[in-house]
Amino acid sequence: MRESQLYLNDVNRSFDGFKAINGLSLVIAKGELRAVVGPNGAGKTTMLDIITGKTRPDSGEVVWNKDTDLTKLDEADCARLGIGRKFQKPTVFETLSVRDNLMLSLSGDREVRASLFHRPSRDEADRIDGLLDIIGLTDDGLRLAGDLSHGQKQWLEIGMLLAQEPELLLVDEPAAGMTDAETMRTAELLRSIAGERSVLVIEHDMEFVRALNCKVTVLHRGSVLAEGSLDHVSANPEVIEVYLGR
Amino acid sequence: MTEPLISRRIGIFLALLFVVTVAVPLGNLVIAPGSTGHVPSHIVALLGKYLCYALLAVSLDLVWGFAGILSLGHGAFFALGGYAMGMHLMREIGDRGVYANPLLPDFMVFLGYSELPWFWYGFDMFWFAALMVMFVPGVLAFVFGWFAFRSRVTGVYLSIITQAMTYALLLAFFRNEMGLGGNNGLTDFRDVLGFDLTADSTRSALFVLSGLALGAGILVGRILTTSKLGKVLVAVRDAESRTRFLGYRVEHYKLFVFVVSAMMAGIAGALYVPQVGIINPGEFSPANSIEIVIWVALGGRGTLVGAALGALLVAAGKSYLTAAFPEIWLFVLGAVFILVTIFLPKGVLGLIESRRAQKRDTLVPDAKSAEAKA
Numbered sequence: 135m136r137e138s139q140l141y142l143n144d145v146n147r148s149f150d151g152f153k154a155i156n157g158l159s160l161v162i163a164k165g166e167l168r169a170v171v172g173p174n175g176a177g178k179t180t181m182l183d184i185i186t187g188k189t190r191p192d193s194g195e196v197v198w199n200k201d202t203d204l205t206k207l208d209e210a211d212c213a214r215l216g217i218g219r220k221f222q223k224p225t226v227f228e229t230l231s232v233r234d235n236l237m238l239s240l241s242g243d244r245e246v247r248a249s250l251f252h253r254p255s256r257d258e259a260d261r262i263d264g265l266l267d268i269i270g271l272t273d274d275g276l277r278l279a280g281d282l283s284h285g286q287k288q289w290l291e292i293g294m295l296l297a298q299e300p301e302l303l304l305v306d307e308p309a310a311g312m313t314d315a316e317t318m319r320t321a322e323l324l325r326s327i328a329g330e331r332s333v334l335v336i337e338h339d340m341e342f343v344r345a346l347n348c349k350v351t352v353l354h355r356g357s358v359l360a361e362g363s364l365d366h367v368s369a370n371p372e373v374i375e376v377y378l379g380r
Numbered sequence: 381m382t383e384p385l386i387s388r389r390i391g392i393f394l395a396l397l398f399v400v401t402v403a404v405p406l407g408n409l410v411i412a413p414g415s416t417g418h419v420p421s422h423i424v425a426l427l428g429k430y431l432c433y434a435l436l437a438v439s440l441d442l443v444w445g446f447a448g449i450l451s452l453g454h455g456a457f458f459a460l461g462g463y464a465m466g467m468h469l470m471r472e473i474g475d476r477g478v479y480a481n482p483l484l485p486d487f488m489v490f491l492g493y494s495e496l497p498w499f500w501y502g503f504d505m506f507w508f509a510a511l512m513v514m515f516v517p518g519v520l521a522f523v524f525g526w527f528a529f530r531s532r533v534t535g536v537y538l539s540i541i542t543q544a545m546t547y548a549l550l551l552a553f554f555r556n557e558m559g560l561g562g563n564n565g566l567t568d569f570r571d572v573l574g575f576d577l578t579a580d581s582t583r584s585a586l587f588v589l590s591g592l593a594l595g596a597g598i599l600v601g602r603i604l605t606t607s608k609l610g611k612v613l614v615a616v617r618d619a620e621s622r623t624r625f626l627g628y629r630v631e632h633y634k635l636f637v638f639v640v641s642a643m644m645a646g647i648a649g650a651l652y653v654p655q656v657g658i659i660n661p662g663e664f665s666p667a668n669s670i671e672i673v674i675w676v677a678l679g680g681r682g683t684l685v686g687a688a689l690g691a692l693l694v695a696a697g698k699s700y701l702t703a704a705f706p707e708i709w710l711f712v713l714g715a716v717f718i719l720v721t722i723f724l725p726k727g728v729l730g731l732i733e734s735r736r737a738q739k740r741d742t743l744v745p746d747a748k749s750a751e752a753k754a
């Protein structure tokens with residue numbers, strides 16, 4: 135058994151009496167690639183909010199690397215621990231250039247003083263060039279991020295996630311707005327990252343999940359309904375019920 | 381690829397500012413009254429006042445234009461800087477006041493003070509007052525920002541509490557018990573560092589200092605906003621929570637720029653007071669702070685020089701209109717704000733630059749393709 139990267143145990147969170155997360159338990163091993171699926175409103179994004187310090191759980195444990203309690207930390211703390219997140223709705227810095235979006239995301243000192251005295255370096259430019267190449271935006275580095283297409287913004291945000299070099303990547307519906315070919319490239323990219331880093335991907339697109347070829351967790355009404363290979367969970371009658379019953 | 385410190389726009393503005401800063405005092409001191417090119421003394425003081433407004437506008441642009449913090453209380457920092465300078469000028473009057481009290485300013489004698497309130501100590505020394513000009517607004521901004529930014533108060537709510545802050549100070553400074561001259565404020569200044577405030581040479585010197593301060597303010601703003609820190613601020617403006625998820629402590633960045641901006645506003649206020657000869661609680665009025673926002677919006681947010689330009693335009697317009705048609709001034713100002721918001725989202729500067737870009741494109745139709753080939 136590999137060491138655990140992230141451990142959620144009996145986590146609960148309700149909003150105005152509605153239990154968005156309901157006794158959720160989940161373990162992600164170091165270097166694991168995991169897909170999380172579930173119908174709309176299942177609590178997938180809320181789960182990420184809890185892991186990244188945006189939302190506090192009402193009860194339950196959220197443990198990072200076996201020893202750090204994430205429930206006490208805020209977004210910046212969690213990011214600094216090495217948790218990177220891509221949002222469901224692509225969120226980039228619209229009035230900054232694509233290169234600057236990546237530059238701000240590169241791992242490094244985040245303090246005010248460091249930013250004030252920061253000098254652009256050759257090494258930094260090389261890292262940005264490398265990332266632009268991976269996300270297919272080499273010719274768009276100087277464009278404003280706000281001028282990119284929806285799909286390109288998705289790629290840019292993936293690039294920003296890679297730039298942070300996080301230990302755990304939380305990726306919320308990366309394929310939305312992408313062409314089929316791009317979707318497959320994204321799956322490939324995420325597969326290649328896993329191993330070295332842990333990756334948790336939320337996705338609706340079953341083709342995409344199949345391409346990830348990894349363990350799948352089905353979330354429903356805030357808790358885990360089934361877990362296993364894609365074939366295994368899709369044969370589960372309860373899962374079929376949830377998906378067909380909508 | 382990184383933005384140059386002196387962009388074309390900044391360069392032009394600083395060059396013009398330099399010319400004005402040199403020419404106006406020369407026109408006043410060297411060219412004899414009556415001959416062409418003479419600048420009357422009251423115009424020197426008036427233009428000096430405009431330069432202070434311009435610096436104040438730059439300070440607001442730093443927080444609003446770049447970090448997206450719409451402060452509706454920046455007039456308070458300006459006024460505090462002004463009061464700090466005013467306190468020094470009061471102490472410098474010494475025993476030449478009406479009551480000839482060497483220690484107590486006239487208003488204190490009048491109100492029956494027997495001794496100098498503790499917070500007036502030290503203001504007899506210029507260096508101390510000069511420090512307080514930045515320190516007092518800086519501390520207020522720090523305390524206010526620490527609570528507001530940590531609690532993640534943003535948008536309209538933040539604007540409202542900044543407005544409440546300046547209003548509260550307005551009420552406080554109106555009270556005689558504050559020991560700062562109550563509703564009359566501080567006035568009847570004589571001299572600064574031994575130079576007579578009514579002398580033309582002193583006025584010119586203050587004018588030059590205001591010009592230098594504005595130039596320095598723009599340069600400081602430019603250094604900050606072209607640095608990585610400036611890009612973090614823009615990131616906060618664009619997508620605050622994204623910035624947090626990258627590991628930046630947004631509240632620290634906001635606090636930093638808010639404090640720098642408040643100190644800049646304080647300097648503007650300190651240069652303003654000796655040129656207008658008075659500081660009173662009216663400077664804290666919420667309407668003043670709103671007017672600063674209009675300057676910046678008119679000139680063009682997030683450009684620094686646009687803010688300065690907007691302040692100069694409105695101040696000149698105000699001087700003209702309040703003299704010619706005093707009753708319509710506020711309506712004109714309101715109309716300008718509405719029109720700019722609807723038709724000129726990038727302000728006057730944005731208009732000038734898009735005009736120029738259009739002209740260039742029509743004159744040299746394939747300049748762009750030539751550039752692309754090169």
Ligand SMILES: Nc1ncnc2c1ncn2[C@@H]1O[C@H](COP(=O)(O)OP(=O)(O)OP(=O)(O)O)[C@@H](O)[C@H]1O
Nearest residue numbers: 149150154172173174175176177178179180181222
């Ligand atoms: N901050 C909040 N306040 C109130 N309700 C919330 C909040 N965040 C989430 N919810 C509710 O919790 C439930 C789960 O939402 P969540 O966004 O986690 O679903 P999801 O699985 O990501 O769905 P989708 O596939 O549509 O993205 C929804 O009913 C949502 O309305």
Ligand SMILES: [Mg+2]
Nearest residue numbers: 178179180222
């Ligand atoms: Mg979601």
